[in-house]
Amino acid sequence: DTEVTQTPKHLVMGMTNKKSLKCEQHMGHRAMYWYKQKAKKPPELMFVYSYEKLSINESVPSRFSPECPNSSLLNLHLHALQPEDSALYLCASSQGGGGDRGFGETQYFGPGTRLLVL
Amino acid sequence: LAKTTQPISMDSYEGQEVNITCSHNNIATNDYITWYQQFPSQGPRFIIQGYKTKVTNEVASLFIPADRKSSTLSLPRVSLSDTAVYYCLVVWGNKLVFGAGTILRVKS
Secondary structure (H helix, E strand, O other): OOOEEEEOOEEEEOOOOEEEEEEEEOOOOOEEEEEEEOOOOOOEEEEEEEOOEEEEEOOOOOOEEEEEEEOOEEEEEEEOOOHHHOEEEEEEEEOOOOHHHOOOOOOEEOOOEEEEEO | OOOOEOOOEEEEEOOOOEEEEEEOOOOOOOOOEEEEEEOOOOOOEEEEEEOOEEEEOOOOEEEEOOOOOEEEEEEOOOOHHHOEEEEEEEEEOOEEEEOOOEEEEEEO
16 A cells, blocks of 8 residues: 545635644554645745654744644644635655655645635 | 755656656765656655665666765666656755655646
8 A cells, every 4th residue: 555645635714713633654654744835835844753753843833733644644623714724735744754865755645625715 | 954955847758768866965975866757645654675775676767976966767678657846855963855846747
């Protein structure tokens, strides 16, 4: 199984709502990532978990809260988002948790969750 | 400041070879260069990764000169289905930086 799955595919939420995005992989990968991608822009790294511990937080606002319940699951909890947070949210995983390549290993991406904040 | 530079777009015809270059002047000694392909409304897909000289797989080649300040993705004999955005990704320590992406349009 070389697939990263993400749910839901689409999400519409108001600025006062609380919602969660879910990501799952069963490849035994030890690093998992959240990216945000705006239209016609490259993915921007938000968070990296390595061996279920938060390794990188790219100064993401606290209205985004990541969680890694186990090595196969990654959640992104959303609360009090702004319209400018509307984007494609991508999850990825890679085999190692760092090592001599840092985080330069091949990443496997999910299809993303298209989020619209009204 | 970690930064990569790629051409914004390229046009090609079916059957031609396409070369896309990414410049990464300040790449660190131990960092790899990785290329991804992305179709609309999908996640990026790994194409190829290299450290130096030349790497080849079943879909592409990657050329990296000795100074490693740039890399070139080579797609042999492109088809219409290769129309996509191509990103180079460089890791500077713990900084993961995607290039802005190159839109490749393949015409018949």
